Amino acid sequence: MSTPSPGRRTVLRGAALTGAAGFGLTGLTACSGSGSGGRDPRQAVPTAPVDLGPADDVPVGGSRLYRERRLVVSQPTRGDFKAFGAVCTHAGCVLTSVKELEGDCTCHGSRFDTTNGEVLTGPANAPLPEVPIRVEGGRLIAGPGD
Numbered sequence: 826m827s828t829p830s831p832g833r834r835t836v837l838r839g840a841a842l843t844g845a846a847g848f849g850l851t852g853l854t855a856c857s858g859s860g861s862g863g864r865d866p867r868q869a870v871p872t873a874p875v876d877l878g879p880a881d882d883v884p885v886g887g888s889r890l891y892r893e894r895r896l897v898v899s900q901p902t903r904g905d906f907k908a909f910g911a912v913c914t915h916a917g918c919v920l921t922s923v924k925e926l927e928g929d930c931t932c933h934g935s936r937f938d939t940t941n942g943e944v945l946t947g948p949a950n951a952p953l954p955e956v957p958i959r960v961e962g963g964r965l966i967a968g969p970g971d
């Protein structure tokens with residue numbers, strides 16, 4: 826008898842189940858305080874591919890927040906996806922909501938453009954880090970390629 830090797834989907838599922846381990850994160854859910862002494866948002870960028878689910882979950886002309894993954898994804902035009910780390914560059918809170926093509930951090934009121942990560946309203950003064958994203962078999966895969 827032979828043992829089947831794990832397929833690509835199994836590997837992706839395994840990566841997804843490792844959750845925060847793939848991000849190198851611990852305890853980034855809460856704000857680390859006011860001021861500019863927050864955690865480095867680059868720590869929120871996945872280091873392995875992460876399956877975010879059906880691409881159809883992100884509305885055309887809108888955004889979706891994957892708070893548990895610390896990612897925000899927008900689809901400004903059909904089939905054009907943009908992804909960013911969702912850890913606020915002000916003091917390390919995870920974004921709390923999205924509306925159309927904007928992401929909000931209610932810790933201190935920063936707002937970000939989810940098409941390019943740029944700050945729309947401070948106190949944050951640095952953009953969200955961009956994350957590679959692609960569609961495979963109708964599913965969004967964020968993070969580096971294989």
Ligand code: FES
Pocket residue numbers: 856913914915916917918930931932933934935947948949
């Ligand atoms: S952590 Fe202060 S505005 Fe987001």
